[in-house]
Amino acid sequence: MRAHEAGALHGDIGNRGPAWLRTPVDVNALVPQLWPRHVARGPAGALTVAGLDVRDLAAEFGTAAYVLDEDDLRGRCREFRAAFPDADVYYAGKAFLCRAVVRMIAEEGLFLDVCTGGELATALSAGMPPERIGFHGNNKSVAELTRAVDAGVGRIIVDSFTEIDRLSELARERGVRPKVLVRVTVGVEAHTHEFIATAHEDQKFGFSLAGGAAATAAFRILDEDVLELRGLHSHIGSQIFDASGFEVSARRVLALQAQIRDARGVELPELDLGGGFGIAYTTQDDPASPHELAKRLRKIVDGECAAENLAVPHLSVEPGRAIVGPAVFTLYEVGTVKDVDGLRTYVSVDGGMSDNIRTALYDASYSATLANRASSTVPMLARVVGKHCESGDIVVKDEFLPADVQPGDLLAVPGTGAYCRSMASNYNHVPRPSVVAVRDGHARVIVRRETEDDLLALDVG
Numbered sequence: 001m002r003a004h005e006a007g008a009l010h011g012d013i014g015n016r017g018p019a020w021l022r023t024p025v026d027v028n029a030l031v032p033q034l035w036p037r038h039v040a041r042g043p044a045g046a047l048t049v050a051g052l053d054v055r056d057l058a059a060e061f062g063t064a065a066y067v068l069d070e071d072d073l074r075g076r077c078r079e080f081r082a083a084f085p086d087a088d089v090y091y092a093g094k095a096f097l098c099r100a101v102v103r104m105i106a107e108e109g110l111f112l113d114v115c116t117g118g119e120l121a122t123a124l125s126a127g128m129p130p131e132r133i134g135f136h137g138n139n140k141s142v143a144e145l146t147r148a149v150d151a152g153v154g155r156i157i158v159d160s161f162t163e164i165d166r167l168s169e170l171a172r173e174r175g176v177r178p179k180v181l182v183r184v185t186v187g188v189e190a191h192t193h194e195f196i197a198t199a200h201e202d203q204k205f206g207f208s209l210a211g212g213a214a215a216t217a218a219f220r221i222l223d224e225d226v227l228e229l230r231g232l233h234s235h236i237g238s239q240i241f242d243a244s245g246f247e248v249s250a251r252r253v254l255a256l257q258a259q260i261r262d263a264r265g266v267e268l269p270e271l272d273l274g275g276g277f278g279i280a281y282t283t284q285d286d287p288a289s290p291h292e293l294a295k296r297l298r299k300i301v302d303g304e305c306a307a308e309n310l311a312v313p314h315l316s317v318e319p320g321r322a323i324v325g326p327a328v329f330t331l332y333e334v335g336t337v338k339d340v341d342g343l344r345t346y347v348s349v350d351g352g353m354s355d356n357i358r359t360a361l362y363d364a365s366y367s368a369t370l371a372n373r374a375s376s377t378v379p380m381l382a383r384v385v386g387k388h389c390e391s392g393d394i395v396v397k398d399e400f401l402p403a404d405v406q407p408g409d410l411l412a413v414p415g416t417g418a419y420c421r422s423m424a425s426n427y428n429h430v431p432r433p434s435v436v437a438v439r440d441g442h443a444r445v446i447v448r449r450e451t452e453d454d455l456l457a458l459d460v461g
């Protein structure tokens, strides 16, 4: 029996796991809210996705791999559209972007939010209609702005006075009138990790509402009349479950809208409430459905507009994580299993912080399951770690896995569609994994695995 098998742990689990994990669960069961919709445990005990056995996927495409359930992603796009029928849904490409995903979201009727020249290039090269692209970012270079203006992107979300000047100069030169939104920092303390909260005052994004910069920016754009001010934008942070932050944000941003009307006689026609809608990474997370979210946001906006005597502006939202996050799991192969006596069992996989930095960076929680077979062995509390030279290289802090997990087994970690491949690195010269899209029993590589030759190709010294 391993040190942390459940039987050995009764009354002895100490502080080795969070309280909610202390009751061993059925390690073969898949909690539906954590998994892409077309993942199941097949008759042989291995996971299947859209009808394909993960053992076959691992054999054909190798591990580590991000496996995307394409119909799950498309379904989430459709749910957002249905929930916000008279709003524009911008997929936040920073969560995960590649040409195939651009095409998927475009086919499903979404718009796209990009925030760098690289994301813009990817979107354009995949044929995303430029008028359906919104361009974000707190430090857009002149080159990036030029490319966006020349491509005819639908709107640019301006984030600083420097950017307003740069863009205005460009607009004059080119004889065009780009559509812009002003990003407003509404001063909301969102209940999420500090690094992913974006609307408290002391941070780099947007124009402060409280300090008056947001109003000044809007007035300057209106008075100069070089850019077309379409509306205001607010994004309060990411992985948020509580609607109260959106409520405060909408109230404040609409109060500014009313102030602009009173001062300049203009009612801005659009309002973007940003993204940040939370998803389930563990059984402890209970996210709202897009439908519930839409209902809450709509009610908040309608109420505030009525209070300010404003016409309800055309809304947009920018979900990233909620669209791609739950549609992907990472498939790893177990390399070593190490019992550290009296402490913990470490299960090492062939990836780690280079393909998922979120655990190390945000103390994020994930779950995992044995993927190539079911097991009737007792569960053990394990920590899933990567292969990097760093003790903080943790993928899943605490998870019950069958005690017979062994080298050569496959592990699947769900909820890795957002901010995993897009934040992946080559730390320790580990090539980044491929992304494999699966649909109706067919699998295709949409982002190929990096090779050592790819790494060496950049090394020109």
Ligand code: LLP
Pocket: 092, 094, 095, 113, 136, 196, 198, 235, 237, 238, 239, 274, 275, 276, 277, 318, 319, 320, 321, 322, 358, 362, 418, 419, 423
């Ligand atoms: N709109 C704007 C202006 C944003 O800055 C973001 C995310 C989104 C929309 C999409 O947020 P989402 O719906 O995906 O939560 N790397 C962090 C998250 C950073 C989010 C940055 N901005 C993480 O892994 O949690």
